[in-house]
Amino acid sequence: MVRPTLLGRPAIRHALAVTVCVYASAAVFSLAAQVPQLRSMTDGVYSAAQAARGQQVYQVQCGECHGMAMEGTTGPPLVGDSFLSNWSGRPLANLIDKIxxxxxxNQPVSLSRQQAADLAAYILQAGKFPAGQAELTEATLAQVAFPTVRTLPAPAASGAATFLPPPEGNLAELMRAIAFPAANTIFNLQIRDPAAQPKKSPASSPFDYVEWGSSVYPGWLAVDQAAIAITETAPLFLTPGRRCQNGRPVPVDRADWKQYVAALVEVGKLAHQTSRARNYEAFVDISEKLNDACADCHKVYRDKGGTEGSGAIRCQ
Ligand code: HEC
Ligand code: HEC
Structure with missing residues (x-):
């Protein structure tokens, strides 16, 4: 389902608020009616036989990337602190969904639900959660969550980092969420002058919020925003406690890492000034500077490890 992300009309906001209230009270009633028995992960929620079945599949289909002892190779580790903090407080059902x-x-959606559950049992066993008598079933699943891990943020290296909220995504996710689309907005100027973009005709009937939303900030406004996004979010690469996809901590304390981030902030500011001046010609140079600012860091910390999704030696 596609939901409009830009809610322009108060009517829609209210409509959503109402739906939320209805769900909230429904949840209260059903909780009162069912009183689910919550179980701890340490209560023996899977059986040893199930874990053994999981192990069979694991050795053939997973060990290559996650390591035979789940220590992580090209894929992230499936045991230890970083794994447990990724899954802190999340329902076990989510892990099975993920698998x-x-x-x-390299071959998703090829496992059955049962195999995924068996694999989860094996992962729990490797993580030293005790086995019990009964197998992990859909019914037990609904009641079990990973223990909540409190991760103390590493001591902040710079004053600014002290006030950053804890990370939500891994580094690659953050890059894809902000740096990637923002940089591409700027790179696209090489192909198209934002002032020359045809104005989209306003909403057709029936009114389409998705189409409308994509046309609200066209041309140079989109470039201003991309420049601001790059400048203001580059410091998020310094958030303590964030991990890379492979489970390694982002090397936020390294002097060269901080320099790469600072260099990106500088290019972002320059892009913003230039965008506000609506100086199209100057963006040839800015595209190049921006590309360098991304690539200088990638060469050292990302691309040594290989292509997307791989890279045990990334972030090292
Ligand atoms: C070709 C390499 C590869 C294979 C084979 C592979 N994985 Fe992964 N796995 C990855 C990568 C890369 C990630 C990180 C990206 C992601 O989360 O999607 C990952 C992430 C995961 C995660 C999430 C870890 C976390 O901390 O969030 C789990 C769980 C997982 N894999 C389980 C499995 C299981 C079980 C198998 C075998 C059926 C398997 N993987 C096979 C590469 C692989
Ligand atoms: C300070 C270093 C640094 C800077 C600056 C930087 N990146 Fe990254 N980037 C990384 C690292 C390290 C990864 C791998 C993260 C991981 O595996 O979790 C990455 C991953 C990515 C990814 C995900 C693709 C993949 O292979 O996993 C994209 C997209 C990306 N960066 C885009 C950009 C863009 C665009 C810029 C410039 C606007 C930029 N990055 C600036 C370090 C940097």
């Missing part, structure tokens, strides 16, 4: 829907990374 069923996205793994093996």
């Amino acid at each position: 069923e829907k996205t793994m093996p990374f």
